[in-house]
Structure formats: C-alpha cells, structure tokens
Amino acid sequence: MTACIVGWAHSPFGKLADETLESLIVKVATDALDHAGIGPDDVDEIVLGHFNAGFSAQDFTASLVLQADDRFRFKPATRVENACATGSAAVRQGIRAIEAKAARVVLVVGAEQMTTTPGPQIGQNLLRASYLPEDGDTPAGFAGVFGKIAAAYYQRHGDQTDALARIAAKNHKNGVDNIYAQMRKDFGFEFCRTESERNPYVAGPLKRTDCSLVSDGAAAIVLTDATTALSMRRAVAFRANEHVQDFLPMSKRDILLFEGCEEAWARALRNAGITLDDLSFVETHDCFTIAELIEYEAMGLAKRGEGGKIALEGQTEKGGRLPVNPSGGLKAKGHPIGATGVSMHALTAAQLTGEAGGIQVEGAKIGGIFNMGGAAVANYVSILERIK
Numbered sequence: 001m002t003a004c005i006v007g008w009a010h011s012p013f014g015k016l017a018d019e020t021l022e023s024l025i026v027k028v029a030t031d032a033l034d035h036a037g038i039g040p041d042d043v044d045e046i047v048l049g050h051f052n053a054g055f056s057a058q059d060f061t062a063s064l065v066l067q068a069d070d071r072f073r074f075k076p077a078t079r080v081e082n083a084c085a086t087g088s089a090a091v092r093q094g095i096r097a098i099e100a101k102a103a104r105v106v107l108v109v110g111a112e113q114m115t116t117t118p119g120p121q122i123g124q125n126l127l128r129a130s131y132l133p134e135d136g137d138t139p140a141g142f143a144g145v146f147g148k149i150a151a152a153y154y155q156r157h158g159d160q161t162d163a164l165a166r167i168a169a170k171n172h173k174n175g176v177d178n179i180y181a182q183m184r185k186d187f188g189f190e191f192c193r194t195e196s197e198r199n200p201y202v203a204g205p206l207k208r209t210d211c212s213l214v215s216d217g218a219a220a221i222v223l224t225d226a227t228t229a230l231s232m233r234r235a236v237a238f239r240a241n242e243h244v245q246d247f248l249p250m251s252k253r254d255i256l257l258f259e260g261c262e263e264a265w266a267r268a269l270r271n272a273g274i275t276l277d278d279l280s281f282v283e284t285h286d287c288f289t290i291a292e293l294i295e296y297e298a299m300g301l302a303k304r305g306e307g308g309k310i311a312l313e314g315q316t317e318k319g320g321r322l323p324v325n326p327s328g329g330l331k332a333k334g335h336p337i338g339a340t341g342v343s344m345h346a347l348t349a350a351q352l353t354g355e356a357g358g359i360q361v362e363g364a365k366i367g368g369i370f371n372m373g374g375a376a377v378a379n380y381v382s383i384l385e386r387i388k
C-alpha cells in the first residue's frame with residue numbers, strides 16, 4: 001500500500017530565542033493537520049524525530065506532541081533517532097505503520113533546538129553520532145570529521161576548492177528565496193572560495209561557508225494510505241522509500257565512496273522504476289559541501305572523482321540538468337537535526353503540488369530526497385510524485 005503525504009507544516013529555521021522545543025513541536029503538529037484538513041481525532045499514530053544527544057534537558061519527548069491537543073491522548077506516540085537522518089527515520093516509521101495497515105493516518109514531527117547550547121558543547125553533542133573510539137575527540141566536532149573526509153578526497157582526486165565554493169554559493173543563492181531559511185544571503189562564489197576573517201577555515205580544507213548551520217526548528221507531515229489520500233485536498237505519493245544502514249566506524253569502509261548512499265539510491269530508483277533523468281530536482285544532505293559533492297557521485301549523477309566537475313558546470317543549479325537543493329539545503333535553510341529529514345519531505349511535497357513559493361522548481365513532477373546520519377551511516381532515499 002503506497003503511503004502519501006497529504007499535509008505539512010514548517011517553522012522558520014534559525015536562532016529562535018522565543019521558542020522552546022515544546023512550542024516548536026506544538027506549532028507544526030497543529031499547522032500540519034490544518035494544512036491536511038483533518039483534526040487530531042483522525043490521527044492513528046504519532047512519530048517524533050528528535051536527536052537530542054544533549055541539546056535539550058527534556059528527553060523522552062514523544063509525548064510533547066500530545067501537548068498540541070488533548071484529543072491526542074491515548075494515541076500511540078514514539079520518538080525515533082538515527083543521527084542527522086532522524087527526521088527521515090521518523091517518516092519511514094510512519095510509512096511502515098501505514099504499509100502494515102496498522103494505521104491509516106500518521107502525524108510525523110521532527111524538531112530540534114540547538115542554539116541554546118554553548119558553542120564548544122554543540123560540536124561534542126554532534127560527535128555522539130560518530131564512532132567514539134575513533135572520532136570522539138575530533139577537534140571542531142563533525143566539521144572535523146568531514147574536514148578529514150575532504151582532505152582525503154583532495155588527496156585522491158585533487159583540489160576541490162572551486163567546486164566546493166560553487167556548491168556553497170549555489171545553496172546560499174537558492175536559500176535567499178526560501179521563507180523558512182535561516183540564512184537568506186547570496187554570498188557569491190568569490191566569498192565562498194576565499195579565506196577571510198568572515199570566512200575562516202574551520203577544519204581541514206573546509207571553510208565556514210562549507211558548513212551547514214546550527215539551528216532551531218521543526219517540521220511536520222501528515223501521512224495516509226493512498227485511498228484515504230485521494231479523498232483529501234492533495235496527495236503526494238512515495239514511489240520509493242529506502243533505508244540502508246552502513247558500519248559506523250569509518251575505518252571499516254572506503255569513506256570517500258558513501259556506499260550506503262549509493263545503495264539507497266540504487267534501490268530507490270529501481271523500486272520506483274525510474275532513472276535520475278526522470279527527477280525534476282533533488283534535496284540532498286549537504287551537511288558539508290564535500291558531502292554534497294560525494295553524493296553527486298554516489299547517486300550516479302557523476303563518475304567517481306568527477307562530482308566537482310558537474311558542480312563547476314552548473315549542472316545542479318536551478319535551470320541545470322538536475323537542480324539540487326532548491327531549498328538552499330542544510331547550508332542556507334539550516335540543519336536542526338531532528339527536523340531536517342521531515343523538512344526535506346515537506347518542502348519536496350510542496351514543490352510537487354506547486355506550493356513552494358519562491359523556491360518553486362517550475363513544472364516539478366518527481367522529486368528525490370537523500371538524508372544521511374553520520375558520515376553516510378544512516379542513508380534514506382525517498383522518491384515522491386504527486387497523484388492528486
């Protein structure tokens with residue numbers, strides 16, 4: 001049974017000093033049901049994606065969704081976690097409940113509040129998603145992990161300074177038109193390419209503009225089975241949804257290949273019966289620009305070692321062969337860990353129903369999503385298409 005997205009909601013991403021984790025969750029849960037045109041009584045199951053790992057003193061957070069409305073009382077609610085792919089793990093749990101016919105309507109919420117944590121502690125919290133015996137004390141947190149990956153990529157395939165700057169500039173430019181984005185500033189290629197006081201090196205060859213943002217934010221989607229969806233205002237179907245989990249230690253794999261990402265894309269395209277050429281756009285996990293570059297190769301858009309080439313040719317820019325991250329990605333939109341995967345699904349659904357506003361990809365028909373946890377450890381690919 002195909003699961004469908006029938007409604008969604010998105011908070012602004014950024015430093016949201018007036019919000020709490022609870023207020024963010026309550027707002028998007030309420031707004032997503034309104035958008036779907038249903039009420040709390042219609043919901044069979046609730047899934048919350050929330051990473052936490054020290055960002056919030058409040059743990060055991062699934063029941064925070066019930067704070068949105070007393071009518072949620074006694075409904076099953078569960079929190080799921082899979083590092084930076086936590087949001088997509090929550091989406092997948094909802095899909096599986098529908099496919100198993102255990103639920104007809106599932107409310108999926110993703111949320112994180114990161115900016116209330118002091119700077120150095122943020123890096124330490126994020127590193128809990130690395131293999132601690134190897135990477136637990138990496139300087140600069142997860143940027144340090146990807147700084148090592150970038151340095152190794154340069155060694156194997158040559159300097160990628162220009163390509164990474166092109167990816168950063170593209171995503172920042174796209175983010176200008178995203179009303180939910182944390183950073184709506186077009187920095188331009190030269191600024192992203194050049195080390196400066198405002199764009200210092202953070203880890204290895206990665207500068208500040210190569211890194212995603214530290215963010216607060218939440219997003220929610222409403223899932224139903226296809227029959228129910230067709231009776232509603234809109235229906236965006238999952239043509240595929242795949243999850244591939246790889247080894248956590250990077251020393252057990254060739255970390256420059258992102259093989260889990262490759263496998264997830266291969267399975268998703270096969271199950272959807274399409275090729276990359278059928279996609280109108282992709283939202284991909286650009287936690288660091290080097291990740292987006294390697295993902296071009298893992299998804300099959302570029303040969304190994306040539307991800308930078310297609311970035312420099314503008315193939316992934318709006319109007320290019322395959323627009324990647326029209327939302328501005330994690331780079332400009334922001335990356336509140338538990339919310340990110342849900343946000344990707346909400347904004348992809350919005351693209352496909354023509355509700356994406358300034359970031360709309362004209363004529364978008366099929367959208368792809370790649371959300372990852374750790375360094376290509378948890379790999380989730382969804383392929384979405386509007387059916388109503």
Ligand SMILES: CC(=O)CC(=O)SCCNC(=O)CCNC(=O)[C@H](O)C(C)(C)COP(=O)(O)OP(=O)(O)OC[C@H]1O[C@@H](n2cnc3c(N)ncnc32)[C@H](O)[C@@H]1OP(=O)(O)O
Binds near residue numbers: 208213374
């Ligand atoms: C964990 C997994 O499972 C997989 C993953 O997804 S890993 C990704 C997890 N997320 C991260 O690791 C977050 C990475 N980013 C960071 O840690 C931080 O943004 C950073 C270290 C790159 C910069 O932080 P910082 O040096 O403390 O900057 P900060 O003092 O906050 O801000 C200084 C300026 O830079 C800007 N800035 C901050 N971060 C920026 C970024 N990433 N890109 C562009 N500009 C940024 C700020 O807006 C500010 O600008 P103004 O002076 O004009 O106001």
